[in-house]
Amino acid sequence: xxxxxxxxxxxxxxxxxxxxxxxxxxxxxxxxxxxxxxxxxxxxxxxxxxxxxxxxxxxxxxxxxxxxxxxxxxxxxxxxxxxxxxxxxxxxxxxxxxxxxxxxxxxxxxxxxxxxxxxxxxxxxxxxxxxxxxxxxxxxxxxxxxxxxxxxxxxxxxxxxxxxxxxxxxxxxxxxxxxxxxxxxxxxxxxxxxxxxxxxxxxxxxxxxxxxxxxxxxxxxxxxxxxxxxxxxxxxxxxxxxxxxxxxxxxxxxxxxxxxxxxxxxxxxxxxxxxxxxxxxxxxxxxxxxxxxxxxxxxxxxxxxxxxxxxxxxxxxxxxxxxxxxxxxxxxxxxx
Numbered sequence: 001x002x003x004x005x006x007x008x009x010x011x012x013x014x015x016x017x018x019x020x021x022x023x024x025x026x027x028x029x030x031x032x033x034x035x036x037x038x039x040x041x042x043x044x045x046x047x048x049x050x051x052x053x054x055x056x057x058x059x060x061x062x063x064x065x066x067x068x069x070x071x072x073x074x075x076x077x078x079x080x081x082x083x084x085x086x087x088x089x090x091x092x093x094x095x096x097x098x099x100x101x102x103x104x105x106x107x108x109x110x111x112x113x114x115x116x117x118x119x120x121x122x123x124x125x126x127x128x129x130x131x132x133x134x135x136x137x138x139x140x141x142x143x144x145x146x147x148x149x150x151x152x153x154x155x156x157x158x159x160x161x162x163x164x165x166x167x168x169x170x171x172x173x174x175x176x177x178x179x180x181x182x183x184x185x186x187x188x189x190x191x192x193x194x195x196x197x198x199x200x201x202x203x204x205x206x207x208x209x210x211x212x213x214x215x216x217x218x219x220x221x222x223x224x225x226x227x228x229x230x231x232x233x234x235x236x237x238x239x240x241x242x243x244x245x246x247x248x249x250x251x252x253x254x255x256x257x258x259x260x261x262x263x264x265x266x267x268x269x270x271x272x273x274x275x276x277x278x279x280x281x282x283x284x285x286x287x288x289x290x291x292x293x294x295x296x297x298x299x300x301x302x303x304x305x306x307x308x309x310x311x312x313x314x315x316x317x318x319x320x321x322x323x324x325x326x327x328x329x330x331x332x333x334x335x336x
Contacts, residue, residue, distance in 0.1 A: 016231035016279055019224045026071040031060055032194050033187030039280055040182045040297060041068050041156070046232045046276040049179025049269060050135050050155040052120075052301065057160060059184045065116040065156045072220050074113035075150065081123035083166065087130035091140050105142060110134055113150050117157040121167040131155075132174045152225070172260070172304055179269050180294070181301040228279070235275040236285040240330035245271055245291060247327050252303060255323065257314075260304035270298045288329045296320055 020042060027038050037053070041064070044051040053061050062078070069076035079090060092108030109115065110131070120128065134140050135155050139148045157178070159170075175181075187195065245267060253261030262270075271286075273294040278286045300316050309319070 012227055012230045012234060013279070013282070013284060015224065015227035017282055019220060019228055020280060022220065022224075023068075023071050027064070027067045030067055030198075031064055033191035034060060034064055034184055037064060037182060037184050038068070039277075040180055041154075042228075042280060043273050043276040043294065044179050045072075045152065045154055046228050046279060047179055047269070047272040048152065048229075049272065050157070050177065052175070052178040052181040053156060053158045053184065054161045054181060055158070055183045055185070056162060059186065061156075061158045061184060062116060062118065064184070065114065068156075069114040072114070072225060073222075074152070074154075076114045076116070077109035077112040078116040078118065079109055081117060081119045081121075081127070083122060083124060083168075085123050085127050087127050090127060090131050091134065092142055094143055105145075107147070108140075110140060111147075111150060113152055113154065115153075115155050117155060119159055119163075119167075120157040121159040121163070121169055123168065125168055125171075128168065128170060128174060132177045136177050172302070175301050176263065176265060178301065179273060180297040182297050231279045232275050234284065235278050237271065237275065238285070238330075241274075241286050241288070241291065242271070244288060244327070244330050245274070248291070248295065248324065251323055251327050252299065257306055257309050257319065258303055259306050262299055262302055266299060266302045270295060273298050292324055295324060 023042065024035070024038060028035070031038075040051060043049075055061060065078075066076060079085070088108070090108050090110050092106050092111070094103040095106045096103050117131065120131075123131075134149065135153075138153065139146050141147070159167075248270075249262045249267045252258055255261070270291065274286050274290040277290040277294050278284070281290065283290075296317055300320060303316075305316070309316075
């Protein structure tokens with residue numbers, strides 16, 4: 001690598017670090033105890049994938065998506081899924097205008113940089129399929145015309161894991177379209193107290209017209225977002241790391257507890273997520289820890305376990321951890 005190329009790489013990673021820290025700071029000022037979820041969103045964004053949030057209502061999924069979009073300066077739309085939601089409500093379609101007697105194309109809410117799909121499993125399968133097809137292809141076909149989706153395009157879908165009535169569970173093939181699946185979880189007691197204090201302050205400020213308003217941080221510009229993509233593209237992946245990922249995938253396919261193991265798509269997405277995690281860790285190369293940190297979010301929603309696993313009450317995350325520990329880890333000094 002020449003001196004000029006090295007300087008370009010250093011500049012790209014320096015800009016990416018500033019972008020990441022700015023995003024963490026902006027979102028952390030309003031939302032507490034969700035640092036892991038913010039990092040998961042950043043990984044999905046940098047790896048050009050989509051993310052599925054599975055958690056109970058009221059933990060801040062919608063607010064997190066809104067804050068993330070606002071901090072990035074991206075367009076944001078939200079869809080609340082219900083059984084009567086149709087594909088045209090998501091994608092758009094032709095609308096008749098009586099004034100000129102013609103049909104005009106109306107774009108649906110999917111034409112946004114960041115789309116929050118609340119309670120995806122409440123939508124009918126045909127609506128789910130229309131949405132997930134657009135996620136995979138990066139474009140929408142309306143009335144025979146192919147329309148590209150905006151860049152970047154990130155879907156944050158949510159579903160409530162405790163609901164069993166009035167829902168249409170996603171088939172495994174459709175769940176596989178999501179790069180990551182993660183949870184927000186409940187914040188610890190000190191974060192809950194801090195959250196209460198903030199909301200009391202906001203309520204007091206809203207009732208006092210003379211109270212000074214805190215200026216909002218400026219959203220990131222397109223150049224800052226592009227620096228993230230450049231940094232990920234320049235992350236080096238050693239041959240030993242590729243072999244390590246391949247062995248992890250093979251271990252899921254040959255394990256007696258697994259009916260359907262990780263697919264080639266899962267393998268490619270694991271490598272992409274590991275590269276993005278390396279950028280979050282301020283490194284220019286992938287190490288085994290990057291793979292291990294993201295493998296649960298990438299694999300667990302894709303694996304189909306044998307029936308005895310469900311009845312035994314085995315924790316999938318603990319199971320996967322044991323599987324990872326059984327696979328030989330490359331020596332770090334050989335990959336740096």
